[in-house]
Amino acid sequence: MNIVKITMAAALVTFVAAGCCPCKKYQKKYGKPLQETEWKMVQFNGRTFDAQDGYTVVFGKDNRLGGVGDCNRLMGSYTADNDGVMKISQVASTRMMCPDQAQENSFMQMLGSVDSYQMDGPLLILFSNGEMKAVFEAKK
Incomplete structure (x- = not known):
């Protein structure tokens, strides 16, 4: 059960970190x-x-x-x-x-x-x- 939680937490951190760069680029290009x-x-x-x-x-x-x-x-x-x-x-x-x-x-x-x-x-x-x-x- 703990392995599942750790795996899910690691996946979430990876997803958030990977999503950060495109977000910043979008804000820089289209943001006001x-x-x-x-x-x-x-x-x-x-x-x-x-x-x-x-x-x-x-x-x-x-x-x-x-x-x-x-x-x-x-x-x-x-x-x-x-x-x-x-x-x-x-x-x-x-x-x-x-x-x-x-x-x-x-x-x-x-x-x-x-x-x-x-x-x-x-x-x-x-x-x-x-x-x-x-x-x-x-x-x-």
């Missing part, structure tokens, strides 16, 4: 930097999300966050490190009444709950307590 890229939300709370012009964020080099919800402009601050830890705080918006105000409110609450992120090529994935909350794609 976290900062100064406009990110458009394409998935929210586990569902495909298709917003025409809204639901974007930009992480500035000055640790300021900007973006657009359903119809309001968003602002806030953030910290992010290379290990995937992210904290978004002081999220605020303009105060226009949007056609889908409940969706925009959920979006803003999600941003405030983010504690980590991952980048995969042109995608930015935001997490809260280990649960994927949103996926963004770099706008071209």
Whole structure:
């Protein structure tokens, strides 16, 4: 039984190590930097999300966050490190009444709950307590 576990663990380590190089090449070729890229939300709370012009964020080099919800402009601050830890705080918006105000409110609450992120090529994935909350794609 222990031999099976050891063999499986060795296979997993080999698979992960072998998969690492192509991953890094993919990120280098297709990836976008976290900062100064406009990110458009394409998935929210586990569902495909298709917003025409809204639901974007930009992480500035000055640790300021900007973006657009359903119809309001968003602002806030953030910290992010290379290990995937992210904290978004002081999220605020303009105060226009949007056609889908409940969706925009959920979006803003999600941003405030983010504690980590991952980048995969042109995608930015935001997490809260280990649960994927949103996926963004770099706008071209």
